Each structure stands twice: as structure tokens, then as C-alpha cells.
Amino acid sequence: MTRSTIKLVPTEKDRRIARHAAAAIVLTVAEAAIPLPLPGVKPGLANIVTLIVLARWGWREAVWVALLRVLAGSLLLGQFLAPGFFLSLSGAIASLIVLGVAMHLPRRWFGPVSHSILAAFAHIGAQLVVARLWLVPHDGVFYLLPVFALAAVVFGLVNGLVAARLLEELHGAAPAASKASATSPER
Secondary structure (H helix, E strand, O other): OOOOOOOOOOOHHHHHHHHHHHHHHHHHHHHHOOOOOOOOOOOOOHHHHHHHHHHHHOHHHHHHHHHHHHHHHHHHOOOOOOHHHHHHHHHHHHHHHHHHHHOOOOOOOOOHHHHHHHHHHHHHHHHHHHHHHHHOOOHHHHHHHHHHHHHHHHHHHHHHHHHHHHHHHHHHHHHHHHHHHHHOOOO
16 A cells, blocks of 8 residues: 655745744734733734735735734634634734725725724724623623724824835835846856
């Protein structure tokens, strides 16, 4: 009897998704060490990576990065299948849906900053709905909406600005690298 083996050959796209997911996971784990002023209010630093992936490689790759981050981050932090996992997953899915729609808005007015703010509102909105339906069976949870909305604006703005700056630097570095290779003599 011969042994059968399955050989998986990762593509460049697979490697790119893995690199970005790893960066997002590192930011998720680092963020878990930051003391929270209010439960559920986090900066969402890993969303910077998702915004960059969305802008450079599209929505499908951003979905992979975000969902891998939620899954692996929850496993590393010991929260897999705990309420925090489902809150994070619902927020990520809502954000990805909103980002999928926002990508088709005019680029002249909508970029990484507005995408980040829209995604932050979708994230917190989904989390509040899940919390209300599952964890806190009382409409009083919605009294926290102004606090969470303010956090969504602040952190969405900051993350969007950081993502926009990084995209600008990445975009500026690519032509310089190709220009340097074009002007260098061949050996």
C-alpha cells in the first residue's frame, strides 16, 4: 500500500495574508495589555492593518486578515468561544460589511480615515446589539451608546490617520524603489 500525501504549496497571496494577519494578531495581543477605562472600549489597533490591506489588496484579503486576527487572537488570549470572542467576531463582521460597501463610495471623499470611522461605528453597533440580545437583557445597555460613539469617533479617527499615513509612506516608497532599480546599471 502506498502512502498518499497532500502537499500544500502556499502562494505569494497566502504569505501576504499570513504576514498581515500575524501583524494584526501581535497588535491584538499587545492591546490586551492596555488597561481599559471602560469594558469594551479599546483602540482597535489591529484595524490599522485591516485598513491597509483593504486599500492595497482589496476586501477579500482584508476579510481573511480580520477573521484570522479574531480567531487567533481569541485563542492566544484564552477567550475562544467566550462572550468576548463573539462580541469581537460580530464587530469584525459588521465592520467588514460596512467596509465592503464603503469601498465603492467616491474615493475623493472617502478614504482610510472615513472608512475607519464607519467601521468603528459598525463594530461598536454590532457589539451593543449582541450584548443586548445575549448578555444584558435590558435596554439600559444602550445608555452607553454616547460613550461608545465618542470612542468610535476618536479611535476610528486616530486609526484612520495612522493607516492613511502608512499607506502614503508605502505608496511613496514603491516608486522610489522602482526608480532606483531603473536607474541602477545592470551588472
